[in-house]
Amino acid sequence: MLRLAIPSDGALSDPAQAFLKACGLSVSRPNPRKYTADIPSVPGVVVHFQRGSDIAMKVEEGSADMGIVGHDTFVEKGREGGDAEVVIDQLGFGHSELVLGVPDSWVDVTSLSDLADLSMEFRQQGRDLRIATKYPRVVERFLLSNGVNYISLVPSSGTLEAAPVMGYADIIADISSTGTTMSANRLKTVHGGTIMKSEACLIINKPLIIASEAKLSQATAIVERIEAHRQSLEYYSVTANMRGESPEDVARFVLEQAYISGLRGPTISRVFTRDGAGMYAVTVIVEKNKLLQAVEQFRKIGGSSVTVSQPHYVFHSECKAARRLRANRQ
Amino acid sequence: MKLLYNGRMSLGSQDLQSSKVYRLAGMADATGKPLQKLTGATERFSALLEQEGYAAIDTPVVEETELFVRKSGGELTSRLYTLVDPGGHRVSLRPEFTPSVIRHYIQERAGFNGPVRFRYSGPVFRYEQHGVGAYRQFTQAGAELIGAAGAQADAEALSIAWEGLRSIGVTGFGIRIGNIGVLQELIGGFGLSEAGRLFIISNIQAIKTGQTTLSKLTEQAARVGLLRAGLKITVDDSAAYIDGDSTRDFIEGVLGEAMSSPTGRRTPEQIVDRLLRKVREASQPGNLESALALIDQLARIDGAPGAAIDRAGVVLKSHGIDASPLDDLSALANDLRKRGIDDACLTLDFGLARGISYYTGMIFEVEHPQAAAGASLGGGGRYDGLVRALGGEDVPALGFALTMDNVVDLLK
Numbered sequence: 001m002l003r004l005a006i007p008s009d010g011a012l013s014d015p016a017q018a019f020l021k022a023c024g025l026s027v028s029r030p031n032p033r034k035y036t037a038d039i040p041s042v043p044g045v046v047v048h049f050q051r052g053s054d055i056a057m058k059v060e061e062g063s064a065d066m067g068i069v070g071h072d073t074f075v076e077k078g079r080e081g082g083d084a085e086v087v088i089d090q091l092g093f094g095h096s097e098l099v100l101g102v103p104d105s106w107v108d109v110t111s112l113s114d115l116a117d118l119s120m121e122f123r124q125q126g127r128d129l130r131i132a133t134k135y136p137r138v139v140e141r142f143l144l145s146n147g148v149n150y151i152s153l154v155p156s157s158g159t160l161e162a163a164p165v166m167g168y169a170d171i172i173a174d175i176s177s178t179g180t181t182m183s184a185n186r187l188k189t190v191h192g193g194t195i196m197k198s199e200a201c202l203i204i205n206k207p208l209i210i211a212s213e214a215k216l217s218q219a220t221a222i223v224e225r226i227e228a229h230r231q232s233l234e235y236y237s238v239t240a241n242m243r244g245e246s247p248e249d250v251a252r253f254v255l256e257q258a259y260i261s262g263l264r265g266p267t268i269s270r271v272f273t274r275d276g277a278g279m280y281a282v283t284v285i286v287e288k289n290k291l292l293q294a295v296e297q298f299r300k301i302g303g304s305s306v307t308v309s310q311p312h313y314v315f316h317s318e319c320k321a322a323r324r325l326r327a328n329r330q
Numbered sequence: 331m332k333l334l335y336n337g338r339m340s341l342g343s344q345d346l347q348s349s350k351v352y353r354l355a356g357m358a359d360a361t362g363k364p365l366q367k368l369t370g371a372t373e374r375f376s377a378l379l380e381q382e383g384y385a386a387i388d389t390p391v392v393e394e395t396e397l398f399v400r401k402s403g404g405e406l407t408s409r410l411y412t413l414v415d416p417g418g419h420r421v422s423l424r425p426e427f428t429p430s431v432i433r434h435y436i437q438e439r440a441g442f443n444g445p446v447r448f449r450y451s452g453p454v455f456r457y458e459q460h461g462v463g464a465y466r467q468f469t470q471a472g473a474e475l476i477g478a479a480g481a482q483a484d485a486e487a488l489s490i491a492w493e494g495l496r497s498i499g500v501t502g503f504g505i506r507i508g509n510i511g512v513l514q515e516l517i518g519g520f521g522l523s524e525a526g527r528l529f530i531i532s533n534i535q536a537i538k539t540g541q542t543t544l545s546k547l548t549e550q551a552a553r554v555g556l557l558r559a560g561l562k563i564t565v566d567d568s569a570a571y572i573d574g575d576s577t578r579d580f581i582e583g584v585l586g587e588a589m590s591s592p593t594g595r596r597t598p599e600q601i602v603d604r605l606l607r608k609v610r611e612a613s614q615p616g617n618l619e620s621a622l623a624l625i626d627q628l629a630r631i632d633g634a635p636g637a638a639i640d641r642a643g644v645v646l647k648s649h650g651i652d653a654s655p656l657d658d659l660s661a662l663a664n665d666l667r668k669r670g671i672d673d674a675c676l677t678l679d680f681g682l683a684r685g686i687s688y689y690t691g692m693i694f695e696v697e698h699p700q701a702a703a704g705a706s707l708g709g710g711g712r713y714d715g716l717v718r719a720l721g722g723e724d725v726p727a728l729g730f731a732l733t734m735d736n737v738v739d740l741l742k
Contacts, residue, residue: 080355103591107605108608112554114608127595144399144404144410145404145407149399150399167595170594
């Protein structure tokens with residue numbers, strides 16, 4: 001039984017389920033009060049709904065085998081060299097930035113180096129610059145490496161934006177997707193104050209997964225689908241009808257065109273026309289941003305009825321994430 | 331109750347017996363011949379230092395975090411092993427010896443007259459990024475010379491490093507020498523603020539390696555508020571400049587809206603004072619650009635000392651800058667020659683910068699063609715402001731350390 005932990009709360013909760021669905025891994029949760037669910041397309045997988053901030057720890061300690069977490073949370077809570085590791089680093093949703101916010105009224109502070117200078121000034125007055133954050137480890141490392149030396153971190157999980165007004169911190173470091181919460185609380189960002197950019201990622205407890213054949217094959221099924229779905233988003237499948245004497249004849253024309261020669265080459269199949277004339281359907285896989293060039297080239301060589309569809313999956317010859325699952329640990 | 335407790339204990343101890351405890355990443359055990367090599371080399375180096383009049387010192391592995399944070403700069407402080415001890419003090423494992431030796435000097439200075447020489451060796455700790463060959467504990471052996479200024483003292487440190495490596499049995503190494511003080515002096519004539527000069531010096535490596543361009547740096551300097559934006563007000567086509575006491579009133583008036591937000595633990599006066607200081611100290615954009623253009627040319631100069639100094643002289647002449655600061659470099663090169671150090675082992679590098687930010691003058695690094703990339707063999711330099719910054723008097727000082735683990739790797 002592979003235990004997959006996904007967020008039950010926070011900004012990643014709904015996108016994570018929508019993402020799994022798009023990958024063909026729909027979560028079936030008959031009772032919304034139940035904290036476990038199934039993925040019917042991969043039998044043997046149990047989905048555990050967990051608090052987003054707990055998932056990194058659950059996977060690390062082994063009470064879940066696999067999890068979907070924000071990369072920022074994983075960096076903050078993960079244990080370097082521990083059992084949990086990232087197997088797919090960009091799932092394409094849950095984008096966010098961890099940024100510093102300082103009071104609007106600090107008109108003298110516009111950059112990170114102002115904060116370094118200010119922390120020195122605070123020190124001369126016998127105090128530290130106080131920073132409220134949910135990410136104390138990441139924030140401390142960032143500030144120290146940028147010369148903001150005299151700091152004390154106020155670990156906090158509540159509404160951080162109010163901390164400077166309430167006086168328990170001078171500045172904050174928090175996740176900002178739009179910046180509106182900051183300005184509503186009369187805070188501003190500073191130049192150089194972006195600490196980390198993040199999106200959702202898939203993590204595993206490697207020792208637990210490689211120890212069990214069943215878990216390894218279930219985990220492989222999951223990462224294969226996710227990777228193939230992520231790859232499919234980069235391509236279109238384009239089909240056009242073309243007249244020609246033979247498939248070889250058509251292929252020659254098509255392969256001369258840069259944008260429609262496909263990943264490996266075109267797939268050509270015969271169209272049985274009423275008038276018996278030679279006509280072939282040519283299908284190629286095209287990178288998304290090259291679509292219009294591809295259509296143009298089909299037209300140029302006489303292609304008609306061009307149809308474009310979105311593949312659901314694109315499986316390359318090898319799944320990189322599946323190889324990472326099996327790879328020896330460093 | 332008791333039974334249950336015992337039951338859990340025995341389960342726990344079974345768990346403990348069955349699971350292994352591993353060595354931490356980036357840490358090594360040393361035994362047998364490699365250990366002999368390390369201790370042997372350290373002892374030979376120490377014997378040489380003793381002969382040169384350097385007294386042995388051992389300092390605590392753990393110190394108040396403050397000692398290492400105050401002047402070392404972000405590259406080092408972000409790699410500190412810091413913890414809160416059971417008594418609630420914020421302490422760190424030493425990432426190097428220099429601040430501890432200086433702290434000792436300041437605490438005991440009543441007993442010291444004239445220049446003081448210390449030698450030391452032992453483990454230091456830096457939380458390096460995880461990866462192959464990234465050691466988080468390694469052995470440093472080094473020396474500090476406190477209370478000595480001038481090229482002669484610089485030459486003493488360099489030649490001891492040179493002799494030390496030879497006494498250990500390393501051959502084929504070179505020493506790359508730079509001088510932050512000379513660069514500071516050369517750009518001193520451009521009328522930049524201290525922050526502006528530091529900004530240039532801290533970007534010197536990026537300039538040398540072409541990682542950044544001068545226009546990018548100017549833009550960056552403007553964004554971080556190092557450049558004067560020009561506080562000039564035009565009313566009915568006539569320009570007015572605000573100065574003196576009226577500036578504060580004016581600024582407070584203009585900023586009234588912004589200042590109506592909560593200011594936290596700072597008073598509006600403190601904010602305006604700092605803003606005024608920032609505006610006053612900001613550099614003229616043209617001056618920063620000229621200084622950057624000079625540094626751009628200088629940073630690319632490296633080679634044998636004589637030739638490098640000549641090339642730097644040509645560059646300075648083309649910018650119309652007095653070349654006398656280069657005399658210090660010539661004096662050092664002459665002194666090293668007198669001490670019998672082969673010019674061919676020395677590279678004078680005007681673009682050299684080291685990761686620690688307290689250096690103020692000559693700096694150097696030991697290099698070897700067979701050393702693994704990123705494996706430092708050691709280095710050091712002059713840090714005249716450090717004694718004062720750590721609470722002592724204004725005493726010049728310099729020092730260096732060898733990274734013994736990497737040095738003995740070169741021995742056959």
